[in-house]
Amino acid sequence: xxxxxxxxxxxxxxxxxxxxxxxxxxxxxxxxxxxxxxxxxxxxxxxxxxxxxxxxxxxxxxxxxxxxxxxxxxxxxxxxxxxxxxxxxxxxxxxxxxxxxxxxxxxxxxxxxxxxxxxxxxxxxxxxxxxxxxxxxxxxxxxxxxxxxxxxxxxxxxxxxxxxxxxxxxxxxxxxxxxxxxxxxxxxxxxxxxxxxxxxxxxxxxxxxxxxxxxxxxxxxxxxxxxxxxxxxxxxxxxxxxxxxxxxxxxxxxxxxxxx
Amino acid sequence: xxxxxxxxxxxxxxxxxxxxxxxxxxxxxxxxxxxxxxxxxxxxxxxxxxxxxxxxxxxxxxxxxxxxxxxxxxxxxxxxxxxxxxxxxxxxxxxxxxxxxxxxxxxxxxxxxxxxxxxxxxxxxxxxxxxxxxxxxxxxxxxxxxxxxxxxxxxxxxxxxxxxxxxxxxxxxxxxxxxxxxxxxxxxxxxxxxxxxxxxxxxxxxxxxxxxxxxxxxxxxxxxxxxxxxxxxxxxxxxxxxxxxxxxxxxxxxxxxxxxxxxxxxxxxxxxxxxxxxxxxxxxxxxxxxxxxxxxxxxxxxxxxxxxxxxxxxxxxxx
Numbered sequence: 001x002x003x004x005x006x007x008x009x010x011x012x013x014x015x016x017x018x019x020x021x022x023x024x025x026x027x028x029x030x031x032x033x034x035x036x037x038x039x040x041x042x043x044x045x046x047x048x049x050x051x052x053x054x055x056x057x058x059x060x061x062x063x064x065x066x067x068x069x070x071x072x073x074x075x076x077x078x079x080x081x082x083x084x085x086x087x088x089x090x091x092x093x094x095x096x097x098x099x100x101x102x103x104x105x106x107x108x109x110x111x112x113x114x115x116x117x118x119x120x121x122x123x124x125x126x127x128x129x130x131x132x133x134x135x136x137x138x139x140x141x142x143x144x145x146x147x148x149x150x151x152x153x154x155x156x157x158x159x160x161x162x163x164x165x166x167x168x169x170x171x172x173x174x175x176x177x178x179x180x181x182x183x184x185x186x187x188x189x190x191x192x193x194x195x196x197x198x199x200x201x202x203x204x205x206x207x208x209x210x211x212x213x214x215x216x217x218x219x220x221x222x223x224x225x226x227x228x229x230x231x232x233x234x235x236x237x238x239x240x241x242x243x244x245x246x247x248x249x250x251x252x253x254x255x256x257x258x259x260x
Numbered sequence: 261x262x263x264x265x266x267x268x269x270x271x272x273x274x275x276x277x278x279x280x281x282x283x284x285x286x287x288x289x290x291x292x293x294x295x296x297x298x299x300x301x302x303x304x305x306x307x308x309x310x311x312x313x314x315x316x317x318x319x320x321x322x323x324x325x326x327x328x329x330x331x332x333x334x335x336x337x338x339x340x341x342x343x344x345x346x347x348x349x350x351x352x353x354x355x356x357x358x359x360x361x362x363x364x365x366x367x368x369x370x371x372x373x374x375x376x377x378x379x380x381x382x383x384x385x386x387x388x389x390x391x392x393x394x395x396x397x398x399x400x401x402x403x404x405x406x407x408x409x410x411x412x413x414x415x416x417x418x419x420x421x422x423x424x425x426x427x428x429x430x431x432x433x434x435x436x437x438x439x440x441x442x443x444x445x446x447x448x449x450x451x452x453x454x455x456x457x458x459x460x461x462x463x464x465x466x467x468x469x470x471x472x473x474x475x476x477x478x479x480x481x482x483x484x485x486x487x488x489x490x491x492x493x494x495x496x497x498x499x500x501x502x503x504x505x506x507x508x509x510x511x512x513x514x515x516x517x518x519x520x521x522x523x524x525x526x527x528x529x530x531x532x533x534x535x536x537x538x539x540x541x542x543x544x545x546x547x548x549x550x551x552x553x554x555x556x557x558x559x560x561x562x563x564x565x566x567x568x569x570x571x572x573x574x575x576x577x578x579x
Contacts, residue, residue, distance in 0.1 A: 102268030103275060108560045110519035111553045118541055118549055119283045195404055199523050202406050204541055217406055229414050237407035245402025252398060
């Protein structure tokens with residue numbers, strides 16, 4: 001399962017990185033008559049604005065991957081920072097974050113993202129920041145709990161006995177033991193971010209000039225009566241599914257070695 | 261009910277209220293233009309003055325917030341939509357029931373189905389049937405609702421014409437009684453199927469992992485040794501002991517179902533809150549958008565709170 005997941009994610013990554021080299025046209029450029037069926041110059045035809053669907057499909061991978069990647073990085077960084085410091089400093093500081101996390105976990109993320117993104121008409125980076133600010137809670141709690149039990153383990157007590165400070169313990173001992181948790185966290189946030197971005201673009205929240213699979217699916221749905229769905233709707237749908245499936249398989253592939 | 265859990269809900273409510281209150285005021289430009297500017301073609305000076313008066317914009321920020329709280333708490337006033345020319349609560353009343361129908365029916369169906377599949381899979385843990393089920397459901401898990409929904413719409417409504425392309429009832433058909441019920445179910449099938457399928461892997465995986473934790477316990481061996489029927493051991497002895505983690509997730513699942521429903525309604529033009537929010541987004545009808553999202557958030561908090569209460573009861577009752 002892991003290998004299939006790796007292959008899927010690898011393919012999407014390659015498409016995302018090399019999109020400008022593979023794509024025959026700029027994704028936001030008027031290249032010909034609108035609503036053309038696939039032909040030799042437009043592999044997947046053109047959309048209602050006369051843009052090349054194949055090029056938009058490739059560039060859509062860039063949007064999904066960059067939103068997934070940077071959100072995962074940023075949110076996991078927040079989780080790590082808040083989780084580890086809560087475990088280290090304990091007391092009121094810890095209490096503050098844990099109560100806040102309880103509250104944030106009770107709030108439905110999708111609704112809040114729609115609300116904020118609708119007001120600010122966010123760009124790619126805006127979307128990454130909003131998603132990150134709403135994706136760190138669960139990870140922070142898991143990391144905090146894990147750090148707390150690590151801090152009680154013998155090797156850390158021994159290090160403290162030798163006079164190691166908090167910073168030294170964190171950098172030298174805690175982080176290396178948190179790595180497996182962090183990789184699970186990165187994958188989970190990546191998957192959620194890709195999923196939510198597609199949903200937001202589908203609803204038309206956020207920057208309309210962003211080339212996104214979610215938006216392509218929405219546009220294709222509006223022209224369902226033309227019968228153009230097999231080259232307009234299906235390709236972004238399949239790529240979106242493969243991206244998320246790839247990450248799901250990576251996540252469960254990990255677990256299958258342990259418990260599942 | 262632990263006090264710390266309750267405080268979590270209170271903090272969540274305060275965050276939501278503050279966010280709703282602050283967003284229009286954080287935007288560049290004055291809040292009146294931000295909130296109503298796009299929904300109104302032109303704002304006469306009288307209307308602007310009335311709106312400023314209504315929101316008390318000349319007062320301090322703190323007093324404005326108190327006013328806002330008073331409007332919601334005492335008068336259940338979520339704002340006024342100039343696009344529909346009606347109070348937000350009135351508009352929502354027409355849309356919310358459809359969303360509740362979709363969300364609750366799919367929650368029940370996918371929970372039941374996930375429960376049964378999870379029990380069966382966890383019982384046969386790592387055998388062929390379990391592996392096959394796991395792979396199929398992981399693949400479904402990779403499929404976002406907007407993709408699955410679009411494909412179902414194209415195949416069953418557009419190509420085959422078995423189900424309607426949209427809506428929740430046949431307009432002006434004047435159905436009553438059983439025919440009316442059938443009409444509603446007929447329109448519900450595709451959105452329901454989409455939501456059930458996209459949310460099935462969650463409950464399945466949870467029940468499966470909970471189940472194989474129980475299967476290896478000695479009391480299962482004992483039940484078998486007593487010569488009880490397999491189904492009885494599986495469901496009465498096994499599943500009953502594995503169900504608590506499954507139940508605790510119900511509240512959280514309501515929230516994910518609601519989130520999913522917003523997108524799925526949109527695909528099938530199902531006249532629920534998702535459709536309403538989508539229209540509000542298109543029209544930049546901020547009062548309606550805020551009111552709808554606030555109400556849904558409130559509902560999620562309430563349901564989570566109630567499931568927490570229920571779980572305390574279940575735990576005490578010695579399940």
